[in-house]
Amino acid sequence: MRQFRKAAIAAVVAAALTPAGVAVAQDKPVKMSVVSFLSGPAAGPFGVPARNGAEVVILAINAGKLPAPHNTKGLAGRPIEVEYIDESGGNTKQVAEYRNMVEKRGVDVALGYVSSGTCEALTPVAEELKKLTVYAVCGTPRIFEESKPQYVFRTMSHATSDNVAAAYYVREYFPKIKGYTGINQNYAWGQDSWRDFDAAMKQLTKAKASTKLQWPKLFQGQYSTEISALLLDKADLIHSSFYDGDLESFIFQGQTRGLFKKKQVVFTVGETSVYRLNKRMPEGVVLGARGPYGVIVLNRPSALNKWFIAAYKDRFGSYPPGPAYQYAQAVLATKIAYDAAAKKAGAFPSQDQVIAQLKGAEFESFSTHVKMALGDGHQAITENGYGITKWDAKAGEVKLEKVKFYPAECVNPPAGVKSVDWINGGMKGAKCG
C-alpha cells in the first residue's frame, strides 16, 4: 500500500511536470548572432541596413507574420533570440568574437558578415567548432572553391557573378567601348572583382584593358589624383567595386570634375548609395547591387517582395537597399532549413538535420530564386542584374533604366569549377537563354 502511494505520488508529480518540461523545451529559443558593420565607414551604407533587414524578418518570424508559406512562428516552432554584433575591428577580433559567441554564449546559428577577409578567416574556425554559420554577403569566391566546409553556407552569389554580369551588360548596352580601366580598393574584394571583370571583358568584348589601374587603399577618402589619372586615361569605361564611404566620396569628387559625363562608369555595388545620395547620384551610371536586390527589384510584384518593402519602410522609413535584402535572405534561408528539418524529423531538429536541409536547397526569397548549387550545396547562385541611373524629377527619386537580369547559370560557374578558370576557359556551360 505504501509502495502504491509512493508510485501514485510519483506518477502525479511526473504528470504535473512533464507537460511543463515539454513546454520549456519548446519555448527554448534558437540563439542567433547577426554580425555586420555597426561602426566604421561601412556601417551607414552597408552594415546598418543589413542589420535592419535581418531585424525586420526576425521580428516577423517570431510573430508568425511572414507571408505564406513561411507564416509559422519561429524556427521550427522556437523563437529566435538574436544578438547583433559589430563586424568592425578586423579578422583577429572577429575570430575571438566568434569563439566567444559559440563557446561561451551558446549561439546556435552565426549569421551575417560583409567582409570577404573576415569570412575567409572564420571558415576554418566554424569548421573546428562545428557550428552552423550562414554568410549573408561576403564576396570572395575562394571560400567554397579552395575548401569544402561542412558547417558554413553562403546564401547569395559570390562576386564572380557581379563582374561577369557587368561584362555582359557592357557588351549589350555599350558595344562601342574600346578600352576600360578600373579603380578598386587594394584588398581581396577589389582585386578579385577586377580580376573577374577583366577576364570576362576579354572573353566577351574586343575592348582593351588599361595598363594603369588605380588601387587606392580601403577607406582612403581622397581620390583627387586618381580621378585626374582616370580622366587622362584613354579608356572610355571605368569599373569600380567601391562601396561604403569610399564610393560616396569618389562620387562627390568625380562629379565636380565631370568624370561621370566624360567616362562610362560601372559601379558593381553602387546600389547601396542610391537612396542615401538620391539626387546627388550621377545620371547615366551603370549600377549593380551584387544581385537582384534593392532598387533594381523595387517593382518586382511577388508577395514576399511587396511584404518586405512595406515592412522595412514601415519600420525604418526608407526603401530597403541591397544589404537589407541580402541579410533578410540569409535569415529566411535559415528558417526554411529549420522548418523543413523539423517536418522531416517530426521533432525539433538537430544541427546536422538543419544542415542536411540547407545543403543544396532551392527556395523563393524576397526578390529572387535562390539555388544552393555550388560548393557541394553550400554556396548559392542567383540571377544578377544591372541598370542605368536616371533622376526622376516627378517622383523625386533615382530610377533605373534598361534594367537587365542575367540568369544564375549564365553568370555563375558550374559546380566544381573555379570561377577564374571558368571565365578564362570561355565560360563554358553558361546558360544565358
Next chain:
Amino acid sequence: METALTILLDGLVFSSYLFIVSLGLTIIFGVMKILNVTHGSFYAWGAYTAAFLIGLAANAGWPDWAGFAIIFFAAILVGLVLGLILERGILQFMYHRDEVLIVLATFGSFLVLEDTILLVFGVDPYFAFQPMQLLGSVELGGIARDTYGLTLIGLAAVLAVTSWLVLRRTHWGKLLSAVIFDRELAMAMGLNVSRVYIVTFVIGAMLGALGGAYIAPTVSVAPGFGVDVIVLSFAVVVIGGMGSVPGAMIGALAVGIVRALAVHKFPQFELFVIYAVMATVLVFRPEGLFAPVKARKI
C-alpha cells in the same frame, strides 16, 4: 606637358592637404614634446562638426558660401573645446611623466573621442558638398579640376606664411622659440610655460580640426574618419623632422609630389611610395630633414 602639369597640381593639392593636417601635430610636438595621437580626433571632430553645421545651414536656407564661414567656425570651436578639455583635464597632470605615458594618454583620449563621435553623430555618414559645389570646376592641363581642391593650396600657403611670421616676427613667437629651445631655462627666466602650453595645444587642436573641416565638403564623413590621417601626418612630420614647420612643409611636398607621380605613372606603387620616401629620409637623416640640432645637456 599636360600630364606633367596635372601631376604637379595633383601633387600640390595632396601636399597642401598633408601640410594642413600635419601642421598642428608638428607644432604641438615642437613646443610640448608630445606625440599627440588625439590629433586624429581633432581632425574627425572638425569634419563632423563642419558637415553637421553645413547641413543645418543648407536646410535652413542659408546661402552655400556660408559653408566657408562654418568651416572656420567649426575648427575654432572644436579646437577650443577639445583642446582645453584635454590639456587642462589630462595632459597638465602628466608633463613630468615619461613621454611614452603621455603618448598612451593621448591614444586613450583618441579612442574615447572616436566613440564619442558615434554617440553624438551616429553611424550614418554626413555630406556637406555645398562649398565644393559652389566653386565648381576649372579646366587646367586638359582636364577639369575642382576649384575647391585648388583652394587647399591657397589655404596651406596662408598657414605656412602665417606660422612663419608668428614664429619669427612676433613676441609670442620668441616666447615659443625659448620654450622649444629649453623649457627649463625658459621657466627659470620667468616665462609662463604653462600658459604657452595651453595656447600651443589649443592652436594645434584648431589646426587639426581645420584640416578635417576643410576636407569635409569633399568626402563622406563617416566613423573612423580620423584614423588614417594620424598615420599620414606622422609620416610627413617624421620626414620633415619632428617639431619643424618648414620640415612639415617640405615633407608634405615630397610625399604629395612623389605620390602623384606614382598614381599617374606607376599606380601599383601608390601605397608604397609614401613610406618609401619616409624610409629613405630616415636612412640618411634619422632625425628628419629639418629637425633642429640639439645641444647635449650636461
